[in-house]
Amino acid sequence: MPKAQNSPKASQNLSARSEFWAGVREEMPLIFGVAPFGLVFGVLGLESGLTPWQTILMSSILFGGASQIVFAQLWAAGVPPLIVGGSVCVINTRHVLYSASIAAYLRHLPLRWRILLGYLLTDEAYAISIRRFQHAPPGPHQHFHLLGSGMLLWTSWQFSTIFGVLVGGTIPDSWSLSFAIPLTFIAIVAPILKTRADLAAAATAGTIAILGQPLPWNLWLITAAIGGILAGWLVNRLNHQAGATS
Amino acid sequence: MIWFIMIAAGLFTFATRFIMLSNGISNRPPPWLVDALGFVPIAVLTAIIVPAILIDPADQTIALWDNPRLFAAALAIIAALVTRQMITTIGVGIVALWVLQWAM
Numbered sequence: 001m002p003k004a005q006n007s008p009k010a011s012q013n014l015s016a017r018s019e020f021w022a023g024v025r026e027e028m029p030l031i032f033g034v035a036p037f038g039l040v041f042g043v044l045g046l047e048s049g050l051t052p053w054q055t056i057l058m059s060s061i062l063f064g065g066a067s068q069i070v071f072a073q074l075w076a077a078g079v080p081p082l083i084v085g086g087s088v089c090v091i092n093t094r095h096v097l098y099s100a101s102i103a104a105y106l107r108h109l110p111l112r113w114r115i116l117l118g119y120l121l122t123d124e125a126y127a128i129s130i131r132r133f134q135h136a137p138p139g140p141h142q143h144f145h146l147l148g149s150g151m152l153l154w155t156s157w158q159f160s161t162i163f164g165v166l167v168g169g170t171i172p173d174s175w176s177l178s179f180a181i182p183l184t185f186i187a188i189v190a191p192i193l194k195t196r197a198d199l200a201a202a203a204t205a206g207t208i209a210i211l212g213q214p215l216p217w218n219l220w221l222i223t224a225a226i227g228g229i230l231a232g233w234l235v236n237r238l239n240h241q242a243g244a245t246s
Numbered sequence: 247m248i249w250f251i252m253i254a255a256g257l258f259t260f261a262t263r264f265i266m267l268s269n270g271i272s273n274r275p276p277p278w279l280v281d282a283l284g285f286v287p288i289a290v291l292t293a294i295i296v297p298a299i300l301i302d303p304a305d306q307t308i309a310l311w312d313n314p315r316l317f318a319a320a321l322a323i324i325a326a327l328v329t330r331q332m333i334t335t336i337g338v339g340i341v342a343l344w345v346l347q348w349a350m
Contacts, residue, residue, distance in 0.1 A: 100266040213301065229289045
């Protein structure tokens with residue numbers, strides 16, 4: 001929970017420019033993960049039957065890697081549009097958490113700033129800039145840090161998508177590039193599986209995803225996602241109750 | 247139709263990012279919702295990972311032992327846990343798959 005605003009740390013008057021470039025610099029290592037992901041999405045978009053423009057503009061309109069992959073895969077499978085939209089929305093609800101966590105540092109800004117920074121609030125930009133907000137001394141231009149991390153991420157995502165669309169057709173199937181998608185997600189999920197509740201969420205989601213394959217309209221995906229969330233939430237709750245009574 | 251769904255989902259996604267930055271909403275989300283949303287990445291991504299590894303793209307059946315993707319994914323999981331780097335994880339997994347497909 002953000003507490004830095006109440007902390008007695010001295011204000012540090014970094015210029016807007018140095019905050020911005022600090023955000024860019026700190027975001028840089030994450031680009032090595034984001035760029036291949038964007039490239040894979042660009043390739044997959046075309047393979048799924050989206051047009052180049054649909055693929056490229058989806059990276060600006062949705063601007064969320066996992067949800068774009070799901071959109072393309074479900075669309076290619078002929079899933080009804082409302083279920084495609086619903087699945088994408090469920091996946092992206094997690095941003096409410098980032099928004100809530102970072103709000104204390106951005107609420108005082110003018111509306112146009114909050115709209116811009118809200119749009120740029122991705123997993124990767126949040127992860128980098130929340131560190132600066134929570135751990136570095138507050139400054140009057142600190143929001144430029146998120147602008148820097150967010151804009152670098154946005155730019156890399158757009159360019160890697162465009163690159164994927166351009167080279168996609170030339171990559172042979174034998175390279176199994178689509179396998180990079182589960183690999184990307186393994187890189188995200190494996191290190192964050194820490195508690196029993198996390199493991200319950202993963203095991204439930206994985207099991208439903210397999211058993212639910214016969215469901216119509218690829219409903220296995222959204223069923224597995226919701227089942228996993230419920231399982232994690234329940235185990236978490238039971239653990240807390242056990243902890244409270246013992 | 248695809249544009250309509252894309253833009254509607256895009257607006258929803260923007261709303262999830264902006265909602266707590268808007269001045270209209272002064273309360274934090276209830277704790278049960280915060281707990282539940284915390285499991286979204288694990289649940290969604292695992293639901294994508296597992297079929298992508300276990301289901302044979304050729305005939306849509308579950309493949310276990312005769313499945314190079316399963317072993318490549320296991321090596322990638324180890325790489326992810328040890329290095330915590332996305333680029334290394336993808337590299338290990340893809341190269342392992344190439345080697346196993348060639349060998350099996």
